[in-house]
Amino acid sequence: MNMEKTLFDDLVQSLKEADAITKGKTKASRRFDVTPPDVKAVREQIGLSQSEFARLMRVSIKTLQNWEQHRRNPTGPAAALLKIVSTAPEVALKSLHA
Structure with a gap:
């Protein structure tokens, strides 16, 4: 498998995971809460x-x-x-x- 195909497959998998997280079907592997300064x-x-x-x-x-x-x-x-x-x-x- 060439590198471009591998990168494309990784990108597609990431988009599928993001979609599942957005729809509440799965949890994010990590989450960062940034507190805005006062x-x-x-x-x-x-x-x-x-x-x-x-x-x-x-x-x-x-x-x-x-x-x-x-x-x-x-x-x-x-x-x-x-x-x-x-x-x-x-x-x-x-x-x-x-």
Whole structure:
């Protein structure tokens, strides 16, 4: 069997498994729960106003307010940056203000 056929068969099997998991016919082999950061707590931890923190995060105040009120959750780079700010605020602030 050639490599392309093997890869294709693996992909088809993965899609079948995903379909079965989605329909509740089988359980996922593993599951990861990612807890979104508490944006307001992070902002208050470093003592910035909403406008200052929105500017630091390079987002609009409206986006920040949506995060703080849990109407939306930060994703991707914004979530990663929030994690850095909450873990090492001095380093993050120094780096972002440079």
